[in-house]
Amino acid sequence: MNGGPARRLPATLVRLTGPGQAGSLVFMPDMGGSVFYARALVQEIGGLAGCLGTRLDPALSADLGRLTVPELGRRxxxxxxxxxxxxPLHLGGFSFAGYVAFEAARxxxxxxxxxxxxxxxxSEVLRKVPGFRRWHAPLAETRRALGFTRRNWRVMLGGRPHPEVLHAYEEVPMYLWEHPEGCREIIRGLYRASTEYRPEPWPDPRLLGRTVVLRGVLERRHRGFPDDLGWRQLIPRCDVVDVGGKHLGMMTDPGAVSQVAAAMREGLAAGIGNTMGRTSA
Known part of the structure; x- marks a missing residue:
């Protein structure tokens, strides 16, 4: 092992744990520009992989008004x-951060x-893939339209939108008063980026390693989503792991986090074996 000083990280990266045998696992930023969603998971798997988080540095923050998801992933x-x-290198992202992880991998x-x-x-990407047709899941689309109308009927009748509420159709509503004041402008910028995001399929799936989609089954199963949440339209080969619980609890509820951690430990351990085999060869 090299005993020299560790290389200084760019301002967008922060170490969450020490090194691990399974390589490096980098979590992408959520819509608030942080990786707070990964805290409980890192506590469970940190000894296996060296975990890092990403964040918006001053240069990225200055570009929020025109930052797109592909550009954020690229930088x-x-x-x-x-x-x-x-x-080996692994990337992870919850919900919106999954889009950033996909673009960063590309x-x-x-x-x-x-x-x-x-x-x-x-991370549900189905409705963002070019060619998606809402009538493929009519029951889910009806529920979505009713929910959007219930929350926004005053605006739809000509009223002024609440300045602290962000809600575009097919996007999760964001109530800015529920978030720290320092995150609100970041959320505004990345919410716009999310509404405009239209991903392109991976150019050559043979060049991508393993993709694992972990879905919270208590909500997704009954809302017209395919089991892969739309990712097989972009990446033909991906595995799906069902996790008990709802979307917002996947990364915080102890039971759900334990299921996610178990799947990741298995996957990362398999990667160790593959890496050792390649090294021996």
Whole structure:
């Protein structure tokens, strides 16, 4: 083991744990610009992989008004590549952060750095894929339209929208008063980026390692979503792991976090064996 000083990380990266045998696991930022969602999970798997978080540095924050999801993924990928992290490399993202993880993996591939495993935590992309038709799931679409109308009928009749409520159709509503004041402008910028996001399929699936979609079954199963939450339209090969609980509890409820951690421990341990085999060869 090299006893020299650790390389200084770019401002967008922060270490959450020490190194691990399974390489490096980098969590992408959520709509608030942080990885707070990963805290409980990191406590369970931190001894296996070296965990890192991403955040918006001043340069990214200054570009919030025009930042897109692919651009955010590209700039984070550049910093990850520059950091020289221990291999193999794994990326993870919950909900919106899953989009960023997908785009970062795409750009890392373009930089010649393959992602061993892409972990997508209840990140539904179905409605964002070009060619999606709402009538494919009429019951789910009816419920969504009714919910949107119930929350926004005053605005739909010509009223002024509440300045602290962000709600675009097909997006989860965000009530800014529920979030720290320092995160609200970040949420505004990334919410806009999410509403405009239209991902493109992975150019060559053979060049991508394993993709694992973990879905919270208490909500997704009954809302017209396919088991992969739409990701197989972008990545033909992906595994699906069902986790008990709802979307917002997947990364905080102890029972759900334990299920997520168990799936990740199994996947990361398998990666250790594959890496050792390649090294021996």
């Amino acid at each position: 984070l990928a550049q910093d990850i590549a520059r950091a020289g992290l221990p291999q 750009h890392l591939d373009a930089l010649g750095l393959q992602v061993e495993t892409l972990w997508l935590f209840d």
